[in-house]
Amino acid sequence: MSVLTVDHIAVGYSNTVIIEELSAAIPEKKITTIIGxxxxxxxxxxxxxxxxxxxxKGAIFLDGRAIQQVSTKEIAKKLAILPxxxxxxxxxxxxxxxxxxxxPHQRGFGTLKKEDLKHIHWAxxxxxxxxxxxxxxxxxxxxxxxxxxxxxxxxxxxxxxxxDEPTTYLDLAHxxxxxxxxxxxxxxxxxxxxxxxxxxxxxxxxxxxxxxxxDGEIITEGEPKKVxxxxxxxxVFDINAILMTCPFSQNPICLSYQLNKETExxxxxxx
Amino acid sequence: MSDSVEESIDLKKVYKGSRPIIAxxxxxxxxxxxxxxxxLSVSFGAADIDFATVWSAVFQFNPNLTTHQIIQDIRLxxxxxxxxxxxxxxxxxxxxxxMTRNPLADSGLLGLNAGAAFMLAICFAFFPGLPYMYIxxxxxxxxxxxxxxVYGVGSLAKGGLTPMRLVLAGAAVSxxxxxxxxxxxxxxxxxxxxxxxxxxxxxxxxxxxxKVMSPWIxxxxxxxxxxxxxxxLLSLGDEVAIGLGQRTGKIxxxxxxxxLVLAGAAVSxxxxxxFVGLIVPxxxxxxxxxxxxxxxxxxxxxxxLLVILADFAARMxxxxxxxxxxxxxxxxxxxxxLYLARKGGKxx
Numbered sequence: 168m169s170v171l172t173v174d175h176i177a178v179g180y181s182n183t184v185i186i187e188e189l190s191a192a193i194p195e196k197k198i199t200t201i202i203g204x205x206x207x208x209x210x211x212x213x214x215x216x217x218x219x220x221x222x223x224k225g226a227i228f229l230d231g232r233a234i235q236q237v238s239t240k241e242i243a244k245k246l247a248i249l250p251x252x253x254x255x256x257x258x259x260x261x262x263x264x265x266x267x268x269x270x271p272h273q274r275g276f277g278t279l280k281k282e283d284l285k286h287i288h289w290a291x292x293x294x295x296x297x298x299x300x301x302x303x304x305x306x307x308x309x310x311x312x313x314x315x316x317x318x319x320x321x322x323x324x325x326x327x328x329x330x331d332e333p334t335t336y337l338d339l340a341h342x343x344x345x346x347x348x349x350x351x352x353x354x355x356x357x358x359x360x361x362x363x364x365x366x367x368x369x370x371x372x373x374x375x376x377x378x379x380x381x382d383g384e385i386i387t388e389g390e391p392k393k394v395x396x397x398x399x400x401x402x403v404f405d406i407n408a409i410l411m412t413c414p415f416s417q418n419p420i421c422l423s424y425q426l427n428k429e430t431e432x433x434x435x436x437x438x
Numbered sequence: 439m440s441d442s443v444e445e446s447i448d449l450k451k452v453y454k455g456s457r458p459i460i461a462x463x464x465x466x467x468x469x470x471x472x473x474x475x476x477x478l479s480v481s482f483g484a485a486d487i488d489f490a491t492v493w494s495a496v497f498q499f500n501p502n503l504t505t506h507q508i509i510q511d512i513r514l515x516x517x518x519x520x521x522x523x524x525x526x527x528x529x530x531x532x533x534x535x536x537m538t539r540n541p542l543a544d545s546g547l548l549g550l551n552a553g554a555a556f557m558l559a560i561c562f563a564f565f566p567g568l569p570y571m572y573i574x575x576x577x578x579x580x581x582x583x584x585x586x587x588v589y590g591v592g593s594l595a596k597g598g599l600t601p602m603r604l605v606l607a608g609a610a611v612s613x614x615x616x617x618x619x620x621x622x623x624x625x626x627x628x629x630x631x632x633x634x635x636x637x638x639x640x641x642x643x644x645x646x647x648x649k650v651m652s653p654w655i656x657x658x659x660x661x662x663x664x665x666x667x668x669x670x671l672l673s674l675g676d677e678v679a680i681g682l683g684q685r686t687g688k689i690x691x692x693x694x695x696x697x698l699v700l701a702g703a704a705v706s707x708x709x710x711x712x713f714v715g716l717i718v719p720x721x722x723x724x725x726x727x728x729x730x731x732x733x734x735x736x737x738x739x740x741x742x743l744l745v746i747l748a749d750f751a752a753r754m755x756x757x758x759x760x761x762x763x764x765x766x767x768x769x770x771x772x773x774x775x776l777y778l779a780r781k782g783g784k785x786x
Contacts, residue, residue: 239683
């Protein structure tokens, strides 16, 4: 089952093609994580799916309809994206920023109705920001700020949430905090979550489905047990990883790793 | 959404922010202040006229009285012109700052004003005696021309358009177009006409000008207010705005048209006065927050107040001579610009 299908797309920026041809299906009501080295096209793929970048070839289907043919406001009712480096204008309070998530549901001048306020308050509560809602966003810590943007995406009331590196720049505990929040949203609200993560162990622990990319192509995809194998990690990241089982999720995690060329050096000296 | 959370929300206690109250206060207080400063500006001048006479000149006009004539023919159009110019520059600045997330955006700094003024010089040189109805069109065209050049020059550089780079491109294009305007003025002996057009600021404003420019400005302001919610979303960044279902290309196009009309209309009356569009939106944003549904009307009021008071000061500093209004506004504008530039242009 998938609501979101990527069908033979080519995407890139003005004159560089990042993804030449790629197809994928995002499973419904699951957490899907895209992993891969820097510059492999993870973010490009997310941006294409969220129609921020136009596809040069192929199509992306949302509920069976090509997104190019659906009005962008209608897509915004089904799919919310949290860009990598979203920055709020100064002075904006949490409540105000989260309330912009209601834009796709509003008409005309955009006065907040009862329904809108319900969603805004729910989003603020569920992300644990209730106490802070009148504070300016720039006064918050990195982890709280990330929660505000997630709250905005939640106020949008969509089935699908797309997040580009939601844990970057956060410390260990706050990373886990965000991921647990996403897990909860997936389990309790049935949200389909698609994200890019750099931390393989987090990806393995929290995802139902993983997509490993390199050079604009999918190298392997499937459940974490299938993707998190040393030969796959070698192919994708060019590393030699020592894997073991995560005691919390029972999925494979990477205990430690070496660069592939480092290992070759070592082997040569042994010989 | 889980029911427990939904039930726990008491909608009556919902916080909606104090900003609307401040903004309403600015709109109401500002309008009263505006009426007061119009009255002030009309009564004081080379000849002081008391408020009662001003009142009767406006509402019971008697063409046989000199004071009534001064008010009706000279002072009233002048002060209304100043007010409209303030509205134009301030709203244009607000839209530019919101749409581009560039805290240094101002029609003066980005060269739009110089472009409009350049076209005016061409009008005077090649089509002397052209009715104002057409002059204003040339002014729009000039603003569009320089906006195009500045944008083009700015985006040629590696690393794309940063706020500072746009301002530099604006300064370069302004200097070039300013020099060309001067050259045309000297070569065609129209220096005096041009100087008369602007150096006196809004002093040359006539009813004819107001009649021609008002419909344009009203249309542009209505457009700006209709776009205001979308501009707020754009101020969160393009990607966020697209994610929320906004057609950013369309909004930017209409926003730019509104800016060009406003800047062009203002320059055609007052000349290339800068900084109004820089100062007023920042001040307004500081007071009412980031919601452009409030910023645009509030900055319109505050902008007109600023220019009317500046024009009043321009007449009162050294009577009967007039101090150029542009110089007076630059006196506040330049330090303000330096302050913003020091903050690294990161504020938006």
